[in-house]
Amino acid sequence: MSARVAVVVFPGTNCELDVAWALEQLGASPEIVFHLETDLHGADAVVVPGGFAHGDYLRTGALARFSPVMEAVAEFAASGGPVVGICNGFQVLTEAGLLPGALQKNAGLTFVCDTVELEVVSTRSVLTARAERGARLRIPINHFEGNYVCDAETLARLQADDRIVLRYVDNPNGSLDSIAGVSNESGNVVGLMPHPERASHALLGSTDGLVLLESLLDVRVRARV
Secondary structure (H helix, E strand, O other): OOOEEEEEEOOOEOOHHHHHHHHHHOOOEEEEEEOOOOOOOOOOEEEEOOEOHHHHOOOOOOOHHHOOHHHHHHHHHHOOOOEEEEOHHHHHHHHOOOOOOEEEOOHHHOOEEEEEEEEEOOOOOOOOOOOOOOOEEEEEEEEOOOEEEOOHHHHHHHHHOOOEEEEEOOOOOOOHHHEEEEEOOOOOEEEEOOOHHHHOEHHHOEOOOHHHHHHHHOHHHHHHO
């Protein structure tokens, strides 16, 4: 049976179909779940995709955290279910308290749209379990508020607990410690600014995102976290 993936959509989300298409190519069964819903319909995994949740009018992700669906996402995560937030989804997960730190405006106050090189730092997460530590991945980014920040104590804990999942090889946005993605303590909740769904086919210029999406869909991942 194929993995059922809830793709959470807020007003302003714009990457849900890209994510759904990439997951379908890997044999998964994605289901769009609107932010007003309170049930994830028996999902095996959850993806919060990129975009501009609620227009980001107050603060990126600040309104989305109060949407009814986020209570279901939080309960799913607390039960050990795999949850991945991509770009705006990463911002939403930090605002909801499911991941530490915050995302602020890029250094230089510039919008960055480019393909970057990432280093896999940890394989102790639902997003990287199939990857090799130290591997280099070419994956697109597309954001204005992707500069990851946290206090010194949190950074030390992330480093000590192997929770920095991905780092930029050449930091494009000023992120602390070149962080591109982090996980929670259990490794079942991950947020990253790069878009693996945009590196899932040769026609897109890279297939390096597939190892991340395959990790999410691999049932063996859950046994290892």
